[in-house]
Structures are given as C-alpha cells and as structure tokens.
Amino acid sequence: MIKIAIAKGDGIGPEIMEAVLKIFDAAKVPLEYQFVEMGKWVFDKGFNNGMTPDAKNTIETLGILFKGPMETPKGKGVKSINVTARKTWNTYANKRAFQTLHGVDTVFSEAGISIDLTVVRENIEDTYGGIEHMLTSDVAISRRIISKPGSEQVIRYAFEIAKQKSAKRISCAHKANIMKLTDGIFLNTFYEIAKEYPELKADDIIVDDLCMKLVTHPEIFDVLVLTNLQGDIISDLCAGLVGGLGFAPSANIGDDICIFEAVHGTAPDIAGRNIANPTALLLSGIAMLNHLGLTASAATIENALLYTLENGNHTGDFGNKSIPSLNTTAFADVIIRNFGKVPKTNSKKVTVDHPKQQFVAKLNENLMMETVNAPKESIAGVDFFIQCDRQPNEVAKIAEMYNSDRYKLINISNRGTQVWPAGSMYTNLVNQYTIRFESNDNLGLSQQEIVELYAKVIKDFKVCSVETLLLLDGNKAYSLAQGQ
Template identity: 45%
Template structure:
C-alpha cells in the first residue's frame, strides 16, 4: 500500500535531518509518496505568515505529516508556529516516548515511559493581559471535554500497547478548580478501563519520583504546561532532546516531529544528530500500521548505536548527519 505523506522540511537544521529521515524511511520497504510543503521563516515574505494555508491543506488531505523543527519569528503575531499548527488541526494529543537506547549515555537503564500531554488549552491557550502597568495576568483554561478526551487517549494508547498503568499528573491540591476538574475527569475515565491500573501524582512529587524511581511509571497523562516540562525531564532520563521523538495527534490528522528546536547555528553543517526525527518517523510508521517496517528501522538504529562507528558528535562519534543515516540504511539492506 502506498502512503502519501506531507513533508515539512522546517527551518535551521530541519532540511538536513528531514532528508536523512526521508531516506531512512524510504529504505524501510514502505512505499511512500512525499508531498513537500514549506513553512517557517523562509515563506513569510511570500505568504505573510510562517504557517501558510497550503501547508494545512496538505495535512488535512493526507492525514499524516513528518515535520522538521520550525522557528517562531520574533516580532510576529505568532506566539508559536507549532502551537498554531496544533490548534488549526485540533492535534489535541502530544505523545512523547522516552525509551532507553543502546549506546546512548544516560544515568538510567531500561526506561520506557510515554508522556501524553493535552495540547490545546491550559496556560498555553495564551489568554493573558496586563492589569495596569505593574501586573500581568494569564488565565489557565481546563475544560471537561478536553480533559476527558486526553485521558481517554492515554488509556487507549496503554491498551493498544499492552501497558500496565496510567498516571494522571496534576496540582489539584492547590488549583482545586482547574486541576481539580482534570483529576475528576481522569478518575471518571479510568473507570472505563478496569484492566489498566490508574493512579495520580501531584506534579512536583512526580518530578522527584521520575528522578528517583522512573521504573515505577509507564504512561503519564497531564495538562499542557506540566506535559511540556515533564516530557523534557523524561527526555533527560534517556539521553536528551537529540534522541526524543514526538507526535501531535488528533482525530483527523497526525504530525510527527522531533522534540528539539531548529538550532540555526548548526544549519548546513551536516553535523547534527538525526535520530529524534528518524524515531519520530518510526512512530509515524506504527501509526500507519506498518509495524514490520517500523521494527526494521528501530532495529537498524539500535545496531548503529551499539556499534558507535557511525554516530554524530553528541553520541560520541564523528559521523555527519547523512553518514549516520547511511549507516542505518545499510543495516536494513
């Protein structure tokens, strides 16, 4: 079966790492037709926006996209291009796995966590204003609909991946109405999945727990702000943002992307680690039902990491972006 997939190269290092991922995914045996569309700083002059409508139209049509990192330009109306993309397509679930990789230095072994972050509201709704000249107010929005939807997504993910537990993360001891509503919704949805263990943790305690005993946790679900923070913490448990894949998933579309930024100072140097976007591509293959191909790419990645002969500088090697991709491709042949 052929898949038509939107490809957004992105800014900075984006074009280099997306090309590396594209070649690896093409070598996986899956037939992919890439529809390349441009977004970010390079298109502002032509379209007057870093997120032109043809990009959104392409994703709506194809349902699936692989995206390089985008830079939010200073001095525009966009708080974040990524946030605007997620809102426009109602990509309400941000999914960030954190899994130990062979040959990648970390303080921990056998980490296997998934952070499920609500993607559309909370403080990231951006409802804020000045109160006089000396105070600023931001409004935290938590709704029953979005809370139930994200918690149900987390339980369905746990069920489909045969995972044992879902932990809801909150600050309901202090934010009794907003986080209290999220926790109430989580407890209600959990009753629909009696086969999966459910618990909740206060967010500050959760940070300590993840540092002390991450092996106790499995799938974590939380509102937007806590998800942004804890997903980076979890990435730190397995080697950092350079090995952290991600996905933004809605009912009608899904966009897969690395967690890290566009790193413009490294653009064009064939230097950066392409692993985060390659692993995001693996998540994309699984989303498409191409599980054998996904396993093939993952195995090839693990073999290259174990050998350490063709890895980038941050992983202890001297290979370039394209050379690391070449090594992964050779492992699949």
C-alpha cells in the same frame, strides 16, 4: 502508496529530514511525499500563521504532517507555528515515548536501570491558549482554560495507549491541591474514565513529587498523562533521562489530522554543516509509520537504528568520544547498511504491513464539544478586577456603598490573598484588587443585576476585568482567596 505532507523545517530541519527520507526510501517505505511551505521563512514572506494557504489545504486533505523543527520569529507579535499547527487541527494528544537506548549513555543506563516511559500531554488548552492581558501597567493576567470535553479526549487516548502497551501503571500528574478547579476537572475526569479500564492500575501524583521521583526512580512509571504546560515540562525532563531531546520523538494525535515531529530546536549554529543528529526525527517517523499501519517498515528501520547505536555509531552530540563521530549523512548510511540486523535488546518483530491512509472527515462546521447531563447553573456573585493603589480598608469603604438587598461585598483580595475583611499588614500589595460581591440569598443574581452593579463600580474605580461566579447544582464553582 500513502500520501503524506512534509515540511522540512528551519535551521537543521532540511538536512535531518533529508537523512530520514533517505532511510525511508532505502527501506522502500510505500509513501508519497507532498512538500509544503511552513516555517520561519514563510513568516518572513508575510504569512502570519507560518504556513501558506496551499500548505494548509494539503495537510487538511492528507491528514498527516511530518515536519522538521521550526522557528518562530522573535519580536514580531506572531504565535509559534508549532503550537498553532497543533491547536488549529485539534491534535489534542501529544505522545512522547522515552526508552533506554543502548549506545546512548546516561546515569541510568550506567546503573543498569531500564526506562520505558510514555508521556501523554494535553495539547490544546491550558496556558498555551496564550490568552493574556495587562490589567494594569504593573499586572498581567493569563487565562488557563481546562475543559471537561478536552480532558476527556486526551485522557481516553492515554488509557487506550496504556491498554495497547499492557502498561503496569497509568498515572495522572497534576496540581489539583492548588488549582482545585482547573486541575480538578482534569483529575476528576481521569478517575471517571479509569472506571472503564478496570484492568489497568490508575493512580495520581502531584507534579512536583513526580519530578523528584522521575530523577530518582524513573523505572516505577509507565504511562503519564498531564495537562499542557506541565506535560511540556515533564516530557523534556524525561528526554533528559534517556539522553536528551536528540532522542525524543513526538506524535501529535487528532481524530482527523496527526503531526509527527522532532521536539528539539532548529540549532541555527550548526545548520548547513551536516553534523546534526537525525535520531529524534527518525524515531518520530517510525511512530508515524506504525500509526499508518506500516509496521514492517517501522520495525526494520527501528531495529537498524538500535543496532547502529548498540555498535557505538554516533553523531558528534553523544556517544563514546574515543570512536570517531559520523556526520548526518554518514549516520543515515550506516543505518541503511544495517537493515535486516537485529539489536541485542528491545528488538522489534517484523510483521506484515497493513497500510491505511489517515481519514480526514469533510466538515461543514466546527464541532461543538459539550458535556451531556450538564449541572444546573446559577450566578452566585461577581468578581471585579479593579486598578487601585489605595489601602484595603479605603477600597472596602467605597465598595460597601454598592451593597443592596440583593448582594453585598464579601471579600477583597490582592494577588489572590485576602486583605479584607481580614488580612495582614505584612501582605505586600500591587495596584490591582479583586472585589467580590455575592448574592444575599440562594436565588442567585441575573446578568442584568451584574451590569447594574458594574455601572456603580466604574464611577469610582477603573474596572480591568469581570468574572461571574457560578453555582453548579448549588455548589460553588469558583475559588476562595488565600485566607478567606
């Protein structure tokens, strides 16, 4: 028996989890369940991370968490339990598989267009770090963190998935045309790793172009890999292509701990009524069984689900309205009665189980991920984010007084657009400028010199934030302002 941790979730979570476990038990899946306390009701008991210490210890011992949808309390300053769990246990790759399901009608299925699309989303970094600050009462800033080691983890996983799937194409979606450093790291890493998989066709696409093509010709894509925020949006879009979030499984994969969950919400308006659709959670559970080597059990259950859908059985949120809908329990019972039956399309071969318990390494310290052969660093200059409601020329007149034989004022921008030494009177301003100083030579600046310059600036301006400007192997590793 393989032990796994189970969190029932909030809202409809307990009833759809009960339905899925009923199906697992009827299929005699060799799993042993350890239920853990997570979710909104745990927040309400005073645990700000949404889980009890016992729950955390159990999950870190077993390595597998199967969870229902969970709600984060609103207006209490706490982070999402779903995001916290993924980040805490470094489940760096979010895999969501989207397939045409016969019996779930969409505009594409009616047009005879078959979809078989896998989205791999980076799960740890990006704006989902939730690192935000108010720079002034009018201006907020969010830090978008993209790292090369983090990108390598998820992109390598995506290539492995594409290889296992015998994919015809793996595509990196991005906005490197605008975010040249953050998305640039991700895109460059994609092509570096692509060299290790010459048998796969690897290409890239700007994410807004991807959106247009997905809603017109989704069948041309196979495996997509994206950064966190873009991946979140695109994966929900893809769910819409195959019938909605009720048919969207989700696997969060880490080296030590993995989380399998439905990505839809808690639906409190129908909670406790036994009418919720358990399909997304069941598909996530099937992905978990395959991950654990329980391929026979997974295939048996998936074939029964697909056969059930093909024959018009449905819950109230989808399906042929001329056929009476089933409640959650009855839908699960029909799937159980269909064990051993094979759907006409997309049937899965029932092979022998090769069960494997998820291995959790016992760690004494956190893993530090660093790129080998890192480039040589030097400091080219510094950006001061200041609060000021004066005109650009007035700001420049003051800031130029800080110039020295070591550095000088190069640029002033407002919301990323240059307003000095050149600009336009038609550029609207907010009360936060960025004033940029750069070294007068190729020797770079020291941190001490930046501290001394900072001491000068704060005599005239309120400094909200400071960023050093790096040179990597002599190349600028910072963006220019629009118009600079």
